[in-house]
Amino acid sequence: MNDDFGAFVATSGPRLLRFAVLITGQRADAEDLLQEVLERAYPRWHAVRQRQPEAYLRRAMTNRLVSRLRSPWNRRRTAGLPDAILQQDEMTRVDDRELLLAALRELPPRMRATVVLRYWLGFSEAEAAAELDCSVGSVKSQASRGLHRLRARLESAGVTPLDLDLAEENHA
């Protein structure tokens, strides 16, 4: 089982970690989240293996994120963070990837997950609704509002997609 599990983590782990980074907006939190769901899946790996494990783990991370964000620690932690993302002069000093993640972190978790499912994974509205266990109408509104807020945040930071060198990067 170890070999099979290890092979799965080696091949699907990077994609899952990227997904986790996008839905949490933070690298360290993403590693914790992925490790947590993998630790829970490992004892039942034979069963998990039979049912699209990557999709299963993605869904587990999304559900876990929402419940974790309701925890007292997160409320404490976010209370210590500034309300707005960094201002222009500060932003120019940090990596633009961090800026993008900061903009994502501004979105509520469910809205962030909707944006990631719809636009990064390319899910249809119906697929995203099934993944998030909500209505198609909810996905539509969350995706639209999420995109609007993301755009506003990035524009206020003076960033447009054309500022970023996207050509050399492949979709995961």
Added chain:
Amino acid sequence: MRDHEVAGLLDHAVATVELPPDFARRVITGSRARRRRRLLLSGGTVAVAVAVGALLFPHLGPVGRGDGEAGGIGPSAVVDVPTGIVDPDGRPVTQAQVVAVGRTGAETLVLIEREPRGEERAAGGRAAEVWTAPDGGDPRRLTDYLSYDLACVDGDAACAAVRATGSGLGVAVARRTGGRLYVLVQAPPGRTVEVVAAGVPHLLGPAPRGAVAEVVAAEPYDEVQVWASTASGQRYRIPWAPGAVLTD
């Protein structure tokens, strides 16, 4: 912004994200530890362990004491930083970069200062890497980013007052290894620290370079509290950061 532009932005945001080395092994060992804890809980033996711990611990005392009292391994200030630990730039770590160091069973646990993320720094936060150096083995990094000095426990007015001074709060990590649980705590000079695990207090005294207590608890986040006291008598909780519980 069109759909493909959003996809491109998100791709760009995670383009450099890679899985840490040995991640699968970390998951497997973590999963086994989780299973052991669950078995322990389901058997009801935790209650027994806590009761026994409550009886025994006043006699045993903590493993390491910041003030060097008898009953432990001695002041953690004298614990040497093992060679082979490197900073985020790959250079051998200097004493000035060491936030805390302490003995946790058959290994040395070391917290190395690292640059906090921009927004955390702006909020007064700090960050560290956590390394372990097993006796006779090569050091390895357990986590590459641990936030601290970032927030207080809700309603902890003393913490908020101390934090407002900008002097820092301190940091704590729990390390489960070899079937035992250790807590490494650091607090700025002039303060004393105490670890309370399942109601059992472990007074560590001053810990400007870190001090270690061995404790008994199934779920450190829930059952272990770390306290610091200032010279003026203000007592506040050092909160657990996400990822502060490190398991083999």
